Amino acid sequence: MTTHEFFVDMTCEGCSGAVTRVLKKLDVKFDIDLPNKKVFIESDKDTDVLLETLKKTGKTVTYIGPK
Incomplete structure (x- = not known):
């Protein structure tokens, strides 16, 4: 199992909530x-x-790489 690191332009709990919803x-x-x-x-x-x-989520997303 690989852990991938992403940059997501989140500014608040609502943003992280949106990320949680799509990933679930x-x-x-x-x-x-x-x-x-x-x-x-x-x-x-x-x-x-x-x-x-x-x-x-509508946020700016960048793949950083495997962690």
């Missing part, structure tokens, strides 16, 4: 670091799938 549908383990605007996703799914899912 994927059934992956994840951790949100709101102060640093990072999301860590533990998954074997393709990076593009994770990226597209995070983009559904």
